Amino acid sequence: MLQRLGLATAVVLALYMLVTLIRGAPGGEFGSASLAPPANNGGNNRVSAQSMADKKIDIETRRLLTELRTIPVNEYAINLLKYKQLLEMHPNDAEFARKVAFYTQKLADRRDTHGY
Numbered sequence: 001m002l003q004r005l006g007l008a009t010a011v012v013l014a015l016y017m018l019v020t021l022i023r024g025a026p027g028g029e030f031g032s033a034s035l036a037p038p039a040n041n042g043g044n045n046r047v048s049a050q051s052m053a054d055k056k057i058d059i060e061t062r063r064l065l066t067e068l069r070t071i072p073v074n075e076y077a078i079n080l081l082k083y084k085q086l087l088e089m090h091p092n093d094a095e096f097a098r099k100v101a102f103y104t105q106k107l108a109d110r111r112d113t114h115g116y
Helices: 002-023 045-070 076-089 094-114
Strands: none
Touching: 002 045, 045 076, 076 094
16 A cells, blocks of 8 residues: 555656656746757757756656655665665765665665574
8 A cells, every 4th residue: 555655656746847847947947948859059069968968867866866755764775776876877976975875784784684
């Protein structure tokens, strides 16, 4: 029952984020997002490619953070996997590094205590 509720919550949050992204985030974080291809910037494709890569990272980061809100803290392996993905995208983020260390230690403690 709780798993279904968590899944339903994750789906609703993901849909909300998608609609918000398409309509344009309030506060202008993404400006007015559009599904149209980017305009020609005079041949400077490197800038638009970097901008697209940054947007993809932002979207993936939001998705992972939304998923993490639905995962219980005691699900160490799943949390560790998600925070490792975040740390890979944001290698200088101290909070993500701290979470990776925390969940790595929790898994090591569990292995030592319970043998798995």
